[in-house]
Amino acid sequence: MNVAVVTVGDELLAGQTTNTNATWLCERFARRGVSVERVTTVPDRIGDIARVVNEYRAEYDAVVVTGGVGPTHDDVTMDGVAAALGRPLEEHEAALAWLEEEGYSRSDLTEGTADLPAGARALHNEVGVAPGAAVEGIYVLPGVPSEMRAMFQSVEEEFSGTETHREEVVADEPESALLDRLESVRNRYEVSVGSYPGESVRIVLQGTEKEPVRKAADWLRERVDAPASESHLDS
Incomplete structure (x- = not known):
């Protein structure tokens, strides 16, 4: 719809x-x-x-x-x-x-x-x-x-439609430096990819199936530099 x-x-x-x-x-x-x-x-x-x-x-x-x-x-x-x-x-x-x-x-x-x-x-x-x-x-x-x-x-x-699943990845890199990885994650998984620059770059992954979105987010998180605060929380 x-x-x-x-x-x-x-x-x-x-x-x-x-x-x-x-x-x-x-x-x-x-x-x-x-x-x-x-x-x-x-x-x-x-x-x-x-x-x-x-x-x-x-x-x-x-x-x-x-x-x-x-x-x-x-x-x-x-x-x-x-x-x-x-x-x-x-x-x-x-x-x-x-x-x-x-x-x-x-x-x-x-x-x-x-x-x-x-x-x-x-x-x-x-x-x-x-x-x-x-x-x-x-x-x-x-x-x-x-x-x-x-x-x-x-x-x-x-109002009804197909449920959309969403994951967000934050990268502490210039958006222009992420283009190859954004293209790669788009090609590897059935997801749409949006990037939104600010102090960091928010990368939003969406799709109609939960598992591909989760896997795409995990794949991308391993390949981008996370902000220092997030890196500290993960350690």
């Missing part, structure tokens, strides 16, 4: 808010063996949301959209998703009924709180108020991290 993640918010593009939602979702998908093919941030504009969602829903198995959910003037994500699908927004009776069960009378709710694309399934907000929606492989979640995480966990089982 492959998915695209779309985060909505002017504050993300302005650097005023760190996009923790995208990172969290990608980590959850990776655990489930689901491939994230795109992570895109768009402003609070209906046209931009509609264009990106419409493009991605044709290319990927699912599109997960976070942010801009609610009844305030800049919460336009539901409008954008509805426009992408060519559907109107409608007051969702099941969402309203659930909110009433949670103690919110209809008169207490801001107008538009439960407006979802026509035909959508409401996703209940266990730690907030405004519901999310699922429709035609598009999942619309709130932007508040605690609300987004709780809502995603309610639909997480709908």
Whole structure:
């Protein structure tokens, strides 16, 4: 299964808010063996949301959209998703009924709180108020991290893929000096190899079978210079 993640918010593009939602979702998908093919941030504009969602829903198995959910003037994500699908927004009776069960009378709710694309399934907000929606492989979640995480966990089982096994090797060498060994480990074992330089180089080995990944990591650890702190711990 492959998915695209779309985060909505002017504050993300302005650097005023760190996009923790995208990172969290990608980590959850990776655990489930689901491939994230795109992570895109768009402003609070209906046209931009509609264009990106419409493009991605044709290319990927699912599109997960976070942010801009609610009844305030800049919460336009539901409008954008509805426009992408060519559907109107409608007051969702099941969402309203659930909110009433949670103690919110209809008169207490801001107008538009439960407006979802026509035909959508409401996703209940266990730690907030405004519901999310699922429709035609598009999942619309709130932007508040605690609300987004709780809502995603309610639909997480709908995302599946091949389990991915992962090992990490740290090398205290320049990345350029490791190229031959990275090529060798890739050729010897059924694994993908990524290298990420910093103070040391993190080498990430991944594969669908646990044993080749473990053997590849063991082979590589014997052939790279470990940081001094790790060498001390191993001795």
